Amino acid sequence: MIRTEWRTHSPRPVAIVLLDRPDKKNALTPAMLDDVCAALAQAGRRAGAIVLGGSGTAFCSGFDLSLCKDDSRALAAMLTGLSRAIRLMRELSVPVVVAAHGAAIAGGCALLGGADVVVAHSACKLGYPVVRLGISPAITAPFLIGAIGAGRIRERLLGGQLVSGDEALACGLAHQLAASAEQVIDDAAALAEILTAKPACGIAATKAWMNELDGADRHANEALATSLSLVGSLEERERMQALWA
Amino acid sequence: MSELATITFTPPLAALLLNRPEARNALSIDLLRAMHARIDELTARIAAASDIHVVVLTGAGKSFCAGMDLKQVLAHPTAPLELLASLAEFCLKVRTLPAITIAAINGAAIGGGCGLCTVCDFAITHADSKMGFPEVDLGVCPAVVAPWLVRKIGAGAARAMLLRGGIMSGEQAHRLGLVTECVRTREALDAAVKTLADKLAAGGPNALRATKALLNQLDGSLDHAQAMRAAELSAAVLATAEAQAMLRAKLQE
Numbered sequence: 001m002i003r004t005e006w007r008t009h010s011p012r013p014v015a016i017v018l019l020d021r022p023d024k025k026n027a028l029t030p031a032m033l034d035d036v037c038a039a040l041a042q043a044g045r046r047a048g049a050i051v052l053g054g055s056g057t058a059f060c061s062g063f064d065l066s067l068c069k070d071d072s073r074a075l076a077a078m079l080t081g082l083s084r085a086i087r088l089m090r091e092l093s094v095p096v097v098v099a100a101h102g103a104a105i106a107g108g109c110a111l112l113g114g115a116d117v118v119v120a121h122s123a124c125k126l127g128y129p130v131v132r133l134g135i136s137p138a139i140t141a142p143f144l145i146g147a148i149g150a151g152r153i154r155e156r157l158l159g160g161q162l163v164s165g166d167e168a169l170a171c172g173l174a175h176q177l178a179a180s181a182e183q184v185i186d187d188a189a190a191l192a193e194i195l196t197a198k199p200a201c202g203i204a205a206t207k208a209w210m211n212e213l214d215g216a217d218r219h220a221n222e223a224l225a226t227s228l229s230l231v232g233s234l235e236e237r238e239r240m241q242a243l244w245a
Numbered sequence: 246m247s248e249l250a251t252i253t254f255t256p257p258l259a260a261l262l263l264n265r266p267e268a269r270n271a272l273s274i275d276l277l278r279a280m281h282a283r284i285d286e287l288t289a290r291i292a293a294a295s296d297i298h299v300v301v302l303t304g305a306g307k308s309f310c311a312g313m314d315l316k317q318v319l320a321h322p323t324a325p326l327e328l329l330a331s332l333a334e335f336c337l338k339v340r341t342l343p344a345i346t347i348a349a350i351n352g353a354a355i356g357g358g359c360g361l362c363t364v365c366d367f368a369i370t371h372a373d374s375k376m377g378f379p380e381v382d383l384g385v386c387p388a389v390v391a392p393w394l395v396r397k398i399g400a401g402a403a404r405a406m407l408l409r410g411g412i413m414s415g416e417q418a419h420r421l422g423l424v425t426e427c428v429r430t431r432e433a434l435d436a437a438v439k440t441l442a443d444k445l446a447a448g449g450p451n452a453l454r455a456t457k458a459l460l461n462q463l464d465g466s467l468d469h470a471q472a473m474r475a476a477e478l479s480a481a482v483l484a485t486a487e488a489q490a491m492l493r494a495k496l497q498e
Contacts, residue, residue, distance in 0.1 A: 095408050116404055116405060116408050117404075117405045117408065117409065118405075145400075146395075146399060146400030146401045146404075147399070147400070147401030147402075148399075148401065149399055172399060172401050172402055175401075175402070175405040191409070194409075195408065195409070198381050198382055198384075198410060199381070199382075199383070199384030199487050199488065199491055200487070201384055201482060201485050201487045201488065202380060202381045202383070202384040202385050202386050202482055202487075202488060203381050203408060205386035205388070205478065205481075205482045206380070206381055206386045206387060206388070206391070206407050206408060207404075207408060209386060209388050209391055209475070209478060210391065210395075210400065210403065210404040210407065210408075213391055213392055213395050213400065213403075214395065214400035214401075214404075216400075
């Protein structure tokens, strides 16, 4: 359910890693998150820049909650996998461009936290409507504070309202808008081609220094622990089961 | 030879001018040394007379500052660290100056030159000026300016801007939060700077100083060790064969 396309480019190729479960709007499963991590790590060894995108009509609709109905272990596995994927995107020495088309919801929006650049489009829907499910979006908070600021993050994570691509650009969740949903991956790939042509050494040093300056990775474990602390709680179980009742 | 950097006092304003127009005010060791001397002079005057409340930083000629003097960067293995550490120290002096600073971006402000604008409390430019951080395009790491850019526009936007590299217009810089104000033409700049400077100078001097000092404390601006580490990191990347080759090619242009 993960597919990597390669585009040859000098001096190093561009890897386009795609969430590929279009019939479910690329809803994430524990296995998909493992595979995303493996695909990103592999791409990072060869590519000069990576695009993370999705097949079909939406980038990612979040976790596959049908797996969480009777059992909270899948939820714990997905939170852990998501945290790992975000951290891996940042650890890679090459830039990662996220192509957010259609929708980037909940866990799907959290993946934006690992991006160096986010390309979206005007009509895209983005956000974290998860507290109503008894789930805490804490894992994404350290990475998002740098993007949209400590003030605005409260509204985004606690309010749970979705925003449009235009609003995402204005608040810093996205950095560039494509003309249409169909154009997002191509624009992201075009940017990745520009990035892969830049000298690797300066890019890698700059990315590592930006990681150090925002310091988000230092808080990743406590953020994950906060999200995990609610998994299996009465509130989470009741709300999750009500979703499927 | 005329002074490489000058300072003019017209209390409550002062103007610090980079005065190496024939080299687009590129940061050479001598220019940085002169900039340090002028800002030290300014700091001493403020400590003694407390009559300067707003300082305008600008460039002589067509450019604000073209960034590092590439010829000097490549001249000697120890030159990059000397230049970068001197720039990092100068940025700290601008930031901690007990007066409000305005970068009047008269023309191109590139790399370290754009970094100087980022350190100031305010920055004004015109629609046609050129600004940006093309360091990664040359195999170099903009480590010294990065912490200031993070404080100015936030970590996420700074990451995207520095990794993408390139140059933007004054208008784009304004859209991305790099400058506080963008006037339409170069001709309109001086009047806009004067208006802002006068307005700022009308504030209570103690209130301005106290507020600026607190903001510096809150956003980590006083982290001297980080600034020095940034200079070392940038110098280390500059020393790589890749960066040396790119810079030599650039110098030949």
